Amino acid sequence: MNWNALLPELVLVFGIFFIFILDLFASKKHYRTLTYISALVPIASLISLLFVNYPSKTLFDLFEVNSLNLLGKAVIYLLTSLALFSMQDYYEKKNSVYTELSYLLLMPTLGLSLLLSSNNLVLLFLSLELASISMYVLVSLQKGEYFSKEAGFKYLVIGAVGTSMLALGSAFYYASTGSLFFKEYRDENSLFLLALFLILSALALKASAVPYHFWTPDAYEGAPTPITGYLSSVPKVAIYFFLVKLLSYFYHLKQWLILVALLSLLSMFYANFVAYTQRSVKRLLAYSTIAHAGYFFLGLATAQPNLQKALLFYVSLYAFASLGSFTLMASLEKREGFSHHILDYRGLFKDHPALASIFALFLFAFIGIPPMALFVGKLGLFMGLVNSMLFPLALAFVIASIISAGYYLRVIVSMFLEEGEKKYPPAKVSGGEALTLMVCSLFMLLLGIFPHLFYDLIKF
């Protein structure tokens, strides 16, 4: 048994147990300390990544470690830690302290970390469920907030559909190949294709691609804002790193290309149009996530190292931008009477020039304006698509991103160019939130100007 390969996950598991036991003896006033301790756990896992020998396999070859999924783990640990640092003040101000929250956020990260390494449908199922169930709980865990319960319930119901699709897909996969391991299977038959369709659908549901996106706007809007930040960043990174691995087994199927192209075209056009009708900025960003799912799926169209590199760069940096913007919204929401209606954002620049500028930075990054890092991801996707002779898809991407510019601009307009009517007490940014915002915006600019610092780490 090769324990070394499981080192980061073991650190997480022990961290969770440790905080769980601490939590039994701690009272509510220790919530902040507990959260900070728990935020250090992913950092410890991040450091432990350095001691993992790769490539290697363990758990009867179910669990595989290579440079790519280690990078994915590093990204999600960092994101989790930032999310934990930023969330405690929100819950305190909202009077909704559950000490369980401190370690509960580590559970989906553990699940997704296992997912990244899983080589087998069973482990995929288990890890995805661990992540999903903890996320259902996190979404609904807010005191006296009806919407959060509703969001959690919707997420649960639609998530369960995804789970059953995955289970059914796995069964078909086993029936057609006689194994639950992923492998390049050239003896195509309709059962195998059905299995592939179901598995891909289940993952697309987690990645919130159209037509499996229905939970996204509701869950994003209803969930406590720091949790929305987590939902829109960590699981996305993990799913795309996993999908890139899946692609290496199935790229030769022509149905794969059709399916992925369809998902991506539907997502980007549907979400970019529907986003225009939104009044709530939180919901608007949920649609932006769906649109981005469309862009990211383009990166899975064919196996082409440059394309996948660009995709992973894009999705990782997107996660930072997304976490950053939701953290910012969380810190605004702590004020009395602030909903995320677009009118509430009017005049933000006048009251809080720094916060408004950082939010504008993230929004411009979503549009894809240089020198923000997401621009490099977009350029990389263009180059990869042209390189794989998928020019029409690249053109669709161009058109979709032009459409998208308008609704991001509306938020910028209301922050900078319009005067607010309501007066709110000044927003107080906690230390943890400031840290998260700083790291995310710094990454956005630094990796936009020197993208190779991260780009060169993505190796196939």
Place this chain on the structure above:
Amino acid sequence: MENLLSLAIFLPLLGAIAVSLVRKERFSKMLSLGISFVVLLIMLYLFVNFDWSYKGFQYTTKVDWIPSLGISYHVGVDGMAISLLLMTSLVFLVAFLWSWKIEDRPNLYFALFLALETACLGVFSALDLFLFYLFWEGMLIPMYFIIGLWGHDRKVYAANKFFVYTFFGSVFLLLGLASIVVYGYMMTGKISFDYLFHLGFSYPIILQSIVFLLFGIGFAVKIPMWPVHTWLPDAHVEAPTAGSVILAAVLLKMGTFGFVRYSLPLFPEASKQFIPLIFFLSLVAIIYTAMMAIAQTHIKRLIAYSSISHMGVVTLGTFAMDHNALNGAIYMMIAHGLSSAALFMSAGFIYDRIHSYHMDDLGGLARYIPKLAVFFMIAGLAGIGFPGLAGFVAEFLVFLGTYKSFPVWAFIAGSGVVLSAAYFLYMYKRVMFEEETLSEYRLEKWKHLKDLEAHHTLSFALIIALALLMGIYPYPFVKIIEQTTKYVLGG
């Protein structure tokens, strides 16, 4: 010495950072003026020392930047670039001078203009496609906020329209850039964004046509060519005076600069193939927008339409595939930069004093603000191509060159240019003369109007001086521009 160009590009950006950190009004103004003056001196020095007999780019700096993607920091200038840089730095200096008395959020205002100056200088000096695109898009955010924060009534609409149109064009441009970089990668196995690397390729005609169109959309929106010109009148009408000046003088030139720098040398066959299309669009721009200009009663909108009409002459000359015509087109970029800057300054001054841009509210001003009347006249004459001023040399060269191979097109375009005299003189008459149409009340008010102040006069004088110099003694300018023409058209 070698890094003087880079210094000039990034000095304004450093200034912008300093201004936004210090946030003292006096400091912002002094620093902006100082920096833009230093930049102008550097550009003047580079311009004077430019060796027009040397083929190729000068004052180049190349530093590896993102090695794994073949991106380097590569800047350098040719004859066209250095002339445009000189004009740009002059116009920015004038814009800062003009804004000397601004009261509304001056620190942010000057910081944005300084950031904009870096982007504009960068576009003209970049020799790396990635760097070029970075500066090209970099100008979008400062200009968006300049229009949106300091504009007039419909500023939000205009700013959004400007942003969306320009972004529309530049995403296509980005796809075009990606395509040729990938083609280079597929041919040589090396990713490179370097302009000189791509200059050595001859692309297959299919790829040339596709990428020419993709680039063309990007440039055409910026120029702007008919039918994607509709953002410009709105942006100009709503922008603050200095914003309009920069928009007309510098930002519009980026598109035509792109055609000469990128489209012509990289895709020579496709350029020939698309001559009829470009000529058609240029003619429509020259004649149709000039007629639109005649129909306007808003003086800024009129000048905006006249800009589109003049840019039509530039695109006509660019694609005539003739040395004289191309020289004229580049000359026109600079000449139009100067004349449109002066015209927008005049319009802005009138608004400052009378708070209206509408001809119905104006009239008889020549008696009360005579200094402005003089400068306004000279600016307008420079714009319509009056002999002795820069515009004349430009138009003469363009039509001379175009006539050689395309006499019919040149004839139609030439007769279209007559309209420019019509709309300018019409506007001048309505604004400066026609005292008899004014009410007693207005005339009484006009008596208290204050004429140009020192900083206004200085701004006008700088611009007019260069326009005069270029009109009377075009030789060195043409020589320097010819250095570009030679490598673009060969021979």
